[in-house]
Amino acid sequence: MNLFSRFRPSDPLALVLAFFAAESSIVLNRVVFEALPHTEDEVAFLFQAMTxxxxxxxxxxxxxxAAFFIPFVIVRDGMWFGKYPPGYPLVLSLGxxxxxxxxxxxxxxxxxxLLIVAIGRRWYDATTAWLxxxxxxxxxxxxxxxxxxxxxxVCLALTLLFTWxxxxxxxxxxxxxAMPGMVALALLVLARPLTALxxxxxxxxxxxxxxxxxxxxxxxxxxxxxxxLLATAALLAYNQRTTGDPLVFGYQLWWPFDKVGFGSGISPDGHHTLRDGWFNTRWNLRALERLLYGWPGRLDLVPAVxxxxxxxxxxxxxxxRLPPGRPLSRPTTLDLLLAAQAASLILVHMAYWTTGExxxxxxxxxxxxxxxxxxxxGLLTALRWLETSWLLLAPSRQAPLILRVGAVLILVSLIGWGLIRTGVPFWQSYRQWNHITAEPARTIAERAPHGSLILVPARYWxxxxxxxxxNDPWLxxxxxxxxxxxxxxxxxxxQAFPGRALYRADLQYASLIPLS
Incomplete structure (x- = not known):
């Protein structure tokens, strides 16, 4: 009898898990990031989304x-746009x-x-889905x-929607x-083509x-x-409109070496090799072992493996096996498909020159x-193996119950360790990442008169x-x-902005200095 059989992940329970995911995201966004983009990528995404x-x-x-320069946002032939494909900024524009x-x-x-629970219930069982x-x-x-x-x-959600x-x-x-998967597939291709592959x-x-x-x-x-195919054609058309060449992405307008593949002219060093790709893969796998669940002893990937x-x-x-011709079980088939999906994603990124961490x-x-x-x-399979072994060595009606209670206690301890000992320091390490903070911009924006142009004495982007x-893209x-x-x-x-009062921002005191 399954330990969680009386706690089937009904729709209300799945919704509770989903609610906590959304709420945790919003809380971390406010506490860690102060509701601000902290990387060049995020700034460019937000600019595209506003457009x-x-x-x-x-x-x-x-x-x-030059007065509105920010990395990864390109000015070309009278156009102003982010260097990224349009899929994700299109979704972000809803926000x-x-x-x-x-x-x-x-x-x-x-x-x-919600999608993980739906996939798990359809092809595995309720316990696997909930866990x-x-x-x-x-x-x-x-x-x-x-x-x-x-x-x-967003791309993970699209991947899961397509899979479902x-x-x-x-x-x-x-x-x-097929209709939801078609939409998800198209958006994924338009958002991250290499990831989609x-x-x-x-x-x-x-x-x-x-x-x-x-x-x-x-x-x-x-x-x-x-x-x-339609999404690929749309992506090529977008490239033609923005870069002038359907096969050239905005990445290459910013950095000509920012390409996928191996050989010369790729990466800041001028040459990306298979050895470099393997180094990046090992680096990312070590990080994944540490941050997937945050468990001690780098145990995170063990159940999946x-x-x-x-x-x-x-x-x-x-x-x-006999009888011949009998197909693999549905759970085993999905195990192989999901493992192949993870392995394929890891392998294709060997062809990209950076770890991207x-x-x-x-x-x-x-x-x-x-x-x-x-x-x-993997966790439930290991538990079943332990139950079988224990019953063979020491038959007892209480043995399975003891094992299941022990398994729950161990899992709760691992989750607590992962969130407190790994998660909290990991999240805190990104506070004021890149030295970006909400102040003094927030205070200066509140004090700025309507219809003004504020000059910001920035030393770095x-x-x-x-x-x-x-700013809005139309200024x-x-x-x-x-x-x-x-x-x-x-x-x-x-001259460029007639009718606007001109001020210089004092970043130290979050004040404004009028410029006559």
Whole structure:
């Protein structure tokens, strides 16, 4: 009898887990990040989202580009845009429209929990589903990503939505079941193309195999393929509009070496090798071992590895089992598919020149759903093995109960350790990250007169970022913040923005100095 059989993860319980995921995201966003972007990536995402919220793909170039310089936001041929593909900023624009961009990742975190429970219940069992949702909820890595303005939480939700929809079409092939997966697939391609390749590759291979063997499944397969092709075409068209070349991404406008692959002309060193990729992979895997759940002794990946090894052994032994021709069990099939998804995501990122570590090993964030489900499977499998061994060695009616109670106590202890001993220091390490704080920008913005232009004497982009995100891309807000480029630019600012009172910000005292 299952220990959690009387606590089936009904919809209300799944909603409770989802609520805590969203609430934790919002709390961490306020406490750790002060509701501000702390990286160049997040600033560029937010700029793009504000542009899309106005109903435009691109903003017009500012009259004085140097006065509004911020990394990863590009001025080209009269256009002003972020260097990133449009998928995630399009979703983030919904948060801009309601006046609170962090809400997008908070809701995406909640959706991740609900989708994991849905996948687990459909192909595993209620206990696995509930435990997988809980494991994702208490992941320090997942919670910090959800608290940020990075794209990975939304992309994880899209990955899980596609996975759920794909599995639904396997059970009952239909266009209706494929529709959510088509939307998720398209947005994922438009948001993070390399990530999309990594998480979708195992499904593409399985789809190809099923295409010739299951005629009823061919229409959904073609719909998924059409969605991916249309999204790719849209992405190439976006590149053509922004960079002038469908095969050149905005990344390369900013850094010509920012490409995927191996060889010369890639990476700041001018050459990316397989050895470099392996070094990056090891670095990120070590971080994942430490931050996935925050357990001591780098135990985080052990349950997932355990169940993956068991599934591989079953698959290898399957051709020799009787009766012949019997398919693998549904749980084992999903084990292999989820493990392949995580492995594929890790492998494709070997071709990218940087570790990308930011708020954790973020390039692996879209594998968190697979890892949580596999971890739950591994923990429950280990418990069943222990119960079987104990009963063989010392038959007793109380033995299973003792083991289950002990397993719950151990899991609760590990979760507590992960959140308190690993999570809290990890989250605190990102407070005032890049020296970005809400003050003095908040106070200066409150004191700035309506219709003013404030010159910010920033020594580095991080000084200017809290002010820049208060501008709108059309520079029509009641108060505009520009970089203070010296006395020679004051007259140029007056001419570019006639009718606006000119002030210089005093960052030390959070005050304004009128410029006559």
């Amino acid at each position: 899309y919220a106005r109903g435009h793909l691109l903003a017009p170039a500012p009259p004085l580009p 801009v429209l309601v006046g609170y961009p962090p809400l997008v990742n908070a809701l995406a975190a909640a959706a991740c929990i 997988a949702g809980l494991l994702l909820l208490v992941s320090p890595f997942f919670l910090l990503q959800a608290a940020s303005l990075m794209a990975h939480t 929809s794909f599995l639904a079409t396997v059970d009952r092939p239909s266009a209706r079941a 990594g998480v979708l590759l195992p499904f593409v291979l399985w789809s190809t195999w099923r295409f010739w063997r299951v005629p009823a499944w061919r229409p959904p397969a073609l719909l998924f393929a059409a969605s991916g 355990l169940v993956t090894a068991a599934a591989v052994i079953q698959a290898l032994a399957h051709p020799f 930011m708020y954790g090993p973020r390039y692996y964030a879209e594998a968190l759903g697979s890892l949580a489900l596999l971890s739950a499977r 991080t000084d200017y970022a809290p002010f820049f995100v208060r 029509q807000a009641p108060v505009i913040f520009a970089l203070d480029l010296g006395p020679g630019y004051e007259e140029a600012c007056r």
